[in-house]
Amino acid sequence: MARGVAALGAWLPGLVLLLGLGLASPLAAQPSEREAQARLDALGEELKAVSAQLSTTREARDEASEALREVETALAETHRRLDALQAERRTLGDEIASLEARRDQLAAERTEQLEALSAQLDALYRLGRTPQLKLLLNQDDPARLDRLQTYLNRLARARNARLDALARLDAELADTRRALSQRVERLEAVAEELAARSTTLAEQMSQRATLVARLDERFASEQARLATLAQDRAHAERTLREVQERLARLERPPPSTAIEQTRGELPWPVQGSIASTFHEGAGVHRNGLLIRAAAGTPVKAVHAGRVVFADWMRGFGNLLIVDHGDRVMTLHAHLQHFTAGVGAAVSRGDTLGAVGDSGGQPRPGLYFEVRRGGDPIDPRRWIARQP
Structure with missing residues (x-):
């Protein structure tokens, strides 16, 4: 606890800059502000390095999954350029x-x-x-x-x-x-x-x-399909644990953004109908919400933080993770393309990407997940009720 308080105090200047709350005193010395910004910039570079390592050390995929990754990554770049x-x-x-x-x-x-x-x-x-x-x-x-x-x-x-x-x-x-x-x-x-x-x-x-x-043809039965989905979830869990561990080992851990104080008040990342809820969906969808929305709909950050991962992952497709400090992360999967890059600071309401169907999904939608200390928790405990 004492260590967490000390870390929070050390990162307080960076927190003010990150949240953009305008709380810094006008009498604050300019060098300290520059130092805080330099620390945040250095953190962004560290996060890019971590993400690059994760991208190059993925476990081997089967040929079909690799082919899907290649075509959906190319599609994401085409959509991004079109936008x-x-x-x-x-x-x-x-x-x-x-x-x-x-x-x-x-x-x-x-x-x-x-x-x-x-x-x-x-x-x-x-x-x-x-x-x-x-x-x-x-x-x-x-x-x-x-x-x-x-x-x-x-x-x-x-x-x-x-x-x-x-x-x-x-x-x-x-x-x-x-x-x-x-x-x-x-x-x-x-x-x-x-x-x-x-x-x-x-x-x-x-x-x-x-x-x-062709991928769907592989499933001779519903049982075979569910087995593949379970494998995808297991692979995703291993990767997400690695992301959490790498973040914990960072020389400059992401600062707190006081997300704990916003529980039950966070906005929805996208408006749409709920296709599956926490512990109701199958495969990688089991630990969050699957929200149906039109392809290309902007996906918004629910709270301030830093993008720590933006890459294609089996089962998730194009996945973007925002770290909000206090060991809380939000996951945004099946994106059509990314708007924010790894290391970027985001504020509440900033666009992260667009709704898509990457990951081999039959219909467009956003998979949204909240993790605390590496463990998934029901997003509906954090975000406000839909209007």
Whole structure:
């Protein structure tokens, strides 16, 4: 207990930064804040190293599981890239609309300046080709001479100002048109890559469907299927225990995020219908909740923490684990793809990935699990009731 309290005290500055609660004193010394951030960054690097070791030391898989891993990992990358391209296309569309509006505004201002300059030149023309000479010759009325000279001076200044404004408008209009052309060109490239990626996605999904059907053919009976599911769960338990042990041996253990104080109040990682509950599901689904939701639905972090694992695992498919400190972890399985990477700090509500059907699932959904001290506990004891 004393050791836990000491560790919590040592990590308190990092905890404030991690949770983003704005509790740090404005009088706090900048070096200590930098130190805390450096410790958190170092922790992120340690977590990446642990995850990399776990990925390279997996136990041998059968040929069918390895093939499924390869195709679903490729699918995840395609989905991730498609999401990034869609986001870039939306951003480019907004930028193009803004540049087009700016171009039209500049063109209208340029037209106004030209019309004003034309009026000034017309007024000057009406004075004759050599108004200054007329002024010199017309010396019988000094007052009129002063008024006319003042008018000519103002007219000259106004004309020069209009010419300067026109030059600035021409330069800005040229820059805007050039930027617009670049955005349009990039948008065309994004559209081409989107089309190519969509074709690749269709091919990969067809390949996966064939592979899953072949995997299902292995089960001559329901008993054989249940035996395979039990093997998957046993493999998952071994891997998850190893994750827990590696985290316990870290030089800089993840700091507390006070998750114990939020029991019964955590938000749902995704809204959907419950397909199986704690100790009701089969195989790897036995220790958590299986939530049905549409493919691609964002999966949210239920509490602040650090991503400690994001990889494909037999039975789970694409699995992402968040460590919340206090020996509490949340698992998110069957993801379509990952949005957060290993070592990343996440806050409540941050997107971790998207709902999918990885792991050979017949339908999309999110498997959600809560572990405390390495042991699975009913997630419904931690998350709020569904609205």
